[in-house]
Structure formats: C-alpha cells, structure tokens
Amino acid sequence: MTSLSYRTPSLDDLASVEEIKQLKARYCYYVDHQDWPRWASLFAPDAQVDLSAFSIARDPVTNERIPVPGFTFEFLEGLSAYEWPLIGRAAVQGFGESRGSLNRRSVHHVFTPEIELSSQSTARAVWPMEDYGWWPEGSKVVYMHGMGYYRETYERLDDQRWYIKTSVVSRSWIEWRR
Template sequence: MKYSFMTDIEVLLAYESIRNTKSRYCRLIDMKQWDELGSVFAPNAVADFSTEGNPIPLLEGRDIIVKVFKDLVHPAETVHQVHSAEIELISATEAKVISPMEDYVTFPEGSEHLSFHGYGYYYETFVAIDGQWYIQHTRLERLKFDVI
C-alpha cells in the first residue's frame, strides 16, 4: 500500500516497530516483567478486555493496565501468541492494527480464576511518540474460549 505521508522505507520501519511492540507485549506478560510492560503502552492508553456476558470496565492509563495485568495474571502460567498483523497507517503517527491471537492461561489449582485456551483478534490503535510506536487502544475480541 502506498502512503503519501511516508516514504516506503518509513512505512516498513513503522510496520516493523509496531510488530516488535506487540511481540514485546506478549513476551513481557508471559515472562511477568511488569516493570517493563508499561513501555509498550502510551501514557493514556485504554484497554478493553470485556467479553460477551462478562463486561469488564475499561482500563484507562498505562499504570492501571499494568497493575491489573500484574494482579490478575501474576499467579498464572501464560503463553500469548500473536500472528501476522494487518496494519493500516492512518498518518505518520497513528496506525490501526488487527492481529490474530491465541492465549493459553493456567491458574494454580484452587484459584478463583478459570484456566483457559483462547483464540481471537486484537483490534488496536498504535501511536508514534518521539519516533517510538506504542499501544494507544487495545480491544480483544475472542472467537473461541475453551476452559481447560
């Protein structure tokens, strides 16, 4: 796709930076590197992890998103995978991204949370701030959710 506001090289660099940011997101969650997780989110990021029948309040702000992940996911073993993303640059500093995903989350026996294997898509907006791409808005839409 040709963009009038960026050179071909700038487009490729943006795509690669966006992909790397999302890959880092998955790794930092799975490795429980909470102090670094905030580095993938814009300061005023918003996360929407509601599912049908399970409304969850929007998480607003990088620090809140990281805190909720840490509190909820820390006791679990997790594997997050994202696959080839569709990336549409809206401007030199904004992109819409759709990424197929799969996650496998197991909580310790006796936990109040269900262990599961899920599949779906992330619908996201990324923004570039001072040349670095960050997740501005993320919404996870699950297609399948298997309790394990």
C-alpha cells in the same frame, strides 16, 4: 481494513510496520513473563485498554455468545469483572500486577497482522491471536485456551517510538477447565 487506493509503501512505512510488530512481540513476552512495568511501558500515557471480552467467545458473524460446556455465562463474565476500559499506564500496570498475583502462567501467540498506517504518527492493526493460561490447583479455573483478535491503535510519540494507544480483545473461541 481495506484501502480503496493502493500505493507502494515507502521504506519509512515498512520500518514503522516492523516497529509495531516488534512492539506487539514485546507485549506478548512481557505478559507471559509477568514483567508488568515493562508491559505498561509499551502503552501511550493515556492509553485505553478493554479486555472485558477476555472470558467469553462470540460468534464473529452474529456476535452471539458461544457457550462453554460446564460453565454459565455469568460465571465466565465474573472472571473478567474489572472496571473497563483501563486508562493510562498506571492502570495497565496495576491490572497486570493484580492478575500476576494469581500465579497464573500464560503463553500468547499473535499471527500475521493487518496493519494500516493512517499518518506518520498513527496506525491501527488487527492481530489474530491464540493464548493459553494455567492457574494453580484450587483456583476457580485451572486452564484456558482461547482464540480471537486484538484490535489496536498506535501512536508515535515525541521520542519517535510507537506505543499502543487503544487495545480491545475479542474472542471467537474459548475453552475453560476447572
């Protein structure tokens, strides 16, 4: 997301960027604490979320699937089998609650984003990320460690708060264990 022209950001621009950073921090906190109603409240009412690439890493240059020793692509694709994209807050919350029932624990880290304000009420960002997941003994898998990117758009609504409008995850590396 490079811009051909550069201008000095205004204080309002900097405040918007900081608000979006805080929004993403709450996203990670609510997911890791399985607070699905609050997680869903971070999304625009008509948000679209696509986590279909959750389970398989792809080479960021060639887009080829990266194998994980001991796992077939079909098995890994089955881990994220869901109707994508999720549309709307209710679908986002329902997805979280269905995943939360698996007694999975997670830790999500996001790193320095590239955020571009496209207007006073719209923005987009790329967030480098790393996450860990642990499932109870007897689950299909018991551990996951992945790295990749969130690609998101944001919208400032009438209440003057920023919300996630679209969110897509892509992985460039992932480790699974049974």
